[in-house]
Amino acid sequence: MLxxxxxxxxxxxxxTGIGRVTRNxxxxxxxxxxxxxxxxxxxxxxNNLKIPANFKTKLxxxxxxxxxxxxxxxxxxxxxxxxxxxxDNLNIFFSPxxxxxxxxxxxxxxxxxxxxxxxxxxxxxxxFRRKIYAGQTFEAVRxxxxxxxxxxxxxxxxxxxxxxxxxxxxxxxxxxxxxxKSLERNDSSVxxxxxRFEINNPYIFYIGGFETRKNVSTLINAFSKxxxxxxxxxxxxxxxxGGATPEEKHPLLExxxxxxxxxxxxxxxxxxxxxSDEELIHLYNxxxxxxFPSIYEGFGLTVLEAMACGVPIIASQIGSVKEVAxxxxxxxxxEREDELVQAINRFxxxxxxxxxxxxxxxxxxxxxxxxxxxxxxxxxxxxxAKR
Numbered sequence: 001m002l003x004x005x006x007x008x009x010x011x012x013x014x015x016t017g018i019g020r021v022t023r024n025x026x027x028x029x030x031x032x033x034x035x036x037x038x039x040x041x042x043x044x045x046x047n048n049l050k051i052p053a054n055f056k057t058k059l060x061x062x063x064x065x066x067x068x069x070x071x072x073x074x075x076x077x078x079x080x081x082x083x084x085x086x087x088d089n090l091n092i093f094f095s096p097x098x099x100x101x102x103x104x105x106x107x108x109x110x111x112x113x114x115x116x117x118x119x120x121x122x123x124x125x126x127x128f129r130r131k132i133y134a135g136q137t138f139e140a141v142r143x144x145x146x147x148x149x150x151x152x153x154x155x156x157x158x159x160x161x162x163x164x165x166x167x168x169x170x171x172x173x174x175x176x177x178x179x180x181k182s183l184e185r186n187d188s189s190v191x192x193x194x195x196r197f198e199i200n201n202p203y204i205f206y207i208g209g210f211e212t213r214k215n216v217s218t219l220i221n222a223f224s225k226x227x228x229x230x231x232x233x234x235x236x237x238x239x240x241x242g243g244a245t246p247e248e249k250h251p252l253l254e255x256x257x258x259x260x261x262x263x264x265x266x267x268x269x270x271x272x273x274x275x276s277d278e279e280l281i282h283l284y285n286x287x288x289x290x291x292f293p294s295i296y297e298g299f300g301l302t303v304l305e306a307m308a309c310g311v312p313i314i315a316s317q318i319g320s321v322k323e324v325a326x327x328x329x330x331x332x333x334x335e336r337e338d339e340l341v342q343a344i345n346r347f348x349x350x351x352x353x354x355x356x357x358x359x360x361x362x363x364x365x366x367x368x369x370x371x372x373x374x375x376x377x378x379x380x381x382x383x384x385a386k387r
Contacts, residue, residue, distance in 0.1 A: 001036055002385050005085045005093040007077070007101065008040035008057070011049060015274065017301050018113060021150070021174055022096040023049075028175075028374035030055055036381075039088060043076050060084050070129045077101045078136065092385040094377070100136040107145040107384050111172070111377075114154050114298025114320075116213065118161040123212050126251045138162060145384050148377065150174040150299040153319040157298075172377050174299050175370035179277060182310030182362055183285040193282035197272050199240060204344070205287035205311070207242035207280065208294060208302045210253050215293040215316070215334050216241070217254050222340040224263040226348075233348040242283060244274040284309035289347050289354060292316065295334045300324045304368060307361035312354040314343045324368075328360040 006026070013019040029038070030052050038055045040046070043062050051057075062076050077099040085093055086104060095101055096111045117124045117134045125131045141147060141162060147169045149155050155169045183190055194200075204223070208214055223239045246253040260269045275283065284290065284305065289312040292303050300321040306313050307328060315321050316334035330347070332339040347354055 002091040002382065003037045003039065003089060004381055004385075005088065005090045005106070006038055006040050007081065007093075007095040007097070007099055008042045008046065009073075009076070009099075010097055011040075011042065011046050012044055017299075018097045020301065021111075021113070024175065024177060024370045025096060025374055025377060026051075026055075028370040029378060032371070032374055033378055039085075039090070041081055041085065043080075058084065058088075070133045074100055074133055074136065091387070092381055094381060098137050098141055100133065100140050102140050102143055105386075107386055108143070109146050109148055109380060109384060110141050110144040111148045111150075112141055112154070112158055113150055114296070115157050115161045116296055116298070119157070119296060120213055123252065146170060146380060148172050148380060150373075151320050151323050153323050154298045170376070170380060172380070173373040174301060174304075174368070175373055176301075176304050176308050176365060176368045177277075177370070180281055180284075180305045180308040180365075182308070183281070185286060187285070189278075190282045190286050193279050194286050197240075197270070197279075197283075199238075199270060199272075199286070201236050201238045202288050203238045203240045203270070203286070205240050205242070205283055205290045206292070207275070207283075208292060209243060210246055210256055212252060212254055213295045214254070215295050216256050217259055218334065218337050218340060219291055219293045220256060220259050220263065220265075220269070222337050222344060223269070224265050225337075225341050226344055227265050227268050230345055230348075233345055235348070237288060237348070239269045240283065240287070241269065241271050242273070242275050242280065245271055280305070281309060284311050287311050289314065291340070291344070292321070293332075293334055293340065294318065294321075297321060303329065304365060308365035308368075310358050310362045312347065312357045313361060314340070314347060325361070326364060328357055328364045330357060 010019045010022045040057045060080050062072050081101055082103050090106055093106045094109045098112045125134055149171055152171055155171050158164055158169050159166050210216055226234055245257050290306040292315040294316055297320045303315055303321050304324055313329040315329045317331035330343055332343045
């Protein structure tokens, strides 16, 4: 039996991509591994987490610094967490994200989803705290016994930007929860959700965050041109945007609400705020099509969710999305607004294309689940643990 430590910090951020991956990996590990013991380390209580007897939680409060920022996170990851983990007679430690944790005697596996902070440093490292944290993160990743990642695209990017040997980087993949599935447009649950959000028009859908790299401004600008110049094709469709919009100016976030007002298209755009998984599934299924304009992703989990729900997709032609979606979506160059206008116009008028891509996407999404990544992770844990 192995004793396995896990950094469970992101379980409290279930709405984030890393939070989703962390929860799904741990839930799947709990199904396939009843022999080894897992200790989940966190700085606050984990709510609504159903874990078996061989999974335990250990609370390490951050008494040193109480503000929720990188100083607190750095102290917890760099000092408090390794100090406690080294006491617990572990065989190996697993961090499901790129933390700054380093261990004296424990082999450490790090799941590095992407190298966004390296590739887009000018955008992401906008103050000294983030620069220091990023530098410590890269040091910790290089010091890990093995680096795990979610896609072949990310594997190549890690090798290129962090100068880590390809042999030390293992793709374990990522999956999709079975709840994300295609439903009939007139399914009562879909109808109820649309009614609750007062969505009475056919609609185009976006969700995926509002960081600058998400490129939502390009989508809004393109949609504005459709509203003003191709209204006959639009046929009363609106743009529905999911996710909690920024409440104040932030260097990482686009002011999407302000842009909609500036363009004068408030009547054609609906912001629906933060969504539960159930609401998200219903909004995917109710949409005429989904647009994903991101400039950089490590995997493209949002696109995979949309594929599983059977909504036709327009997406930017970036490496990670193409690796996941293959030929099941219609691609455009993320920096070419005119290409996106053309793509939206085509989707508005070509129902045959939308149906063809919808069927392809559903079939492709069936190839992804969380069992395979969890088995890959368990194999790496058992292979790299100290005995």
